[in-house]
Amino acid sequence: MKNLILSIFVFFSITVLAQTKQKFSVGYNKNVETYFLAELLAVDYRITNKSFEEYKKIECRKYQPAIEETLQKYVYQKNKS
Numbered sequence: 001m002k003n004l005i006l007s008i009f010v011f012f013s014i015t016v017l018a019q020t021k022q023k024f025s026v027g028y029n030k031n032v033e034t035y036f037l038a039e040l041l042a043v044d045y046r047i048t049n050k051s052f053e054e055y056k057k058i059e060c061r062k063y064q065p066a067i068e069e070t071l072q073k074y075v076y077q078k079n080k081s
Contacts, residue, residue: 033066037067037070040067041071041074057071
């Protein structure tokens with residue numbers, strides 16, 4: 001019984017030590033967001049898959065204030081072409 005408890009303790013200790021040595025990095029790429037905004041601005045000109053893009057545009061406005069602000073700012077461009 002002691003060997004079993006000791007084995008479990010050693011297993012969990014190794015698992016915890018292995019997790020603390022793992023590293024990950026978080027990055028930001030402004031081009032990814034710029035592309036996403038360009039996609040949303042182009043929804044009105046899409047032919048294929050337009051319904052999903054409209055849905056994405058409506059949903060993203062709800063929880064991403066930068067999207068809402070950008071779409072409001074460039075709405076006047078619709079009538080310029």
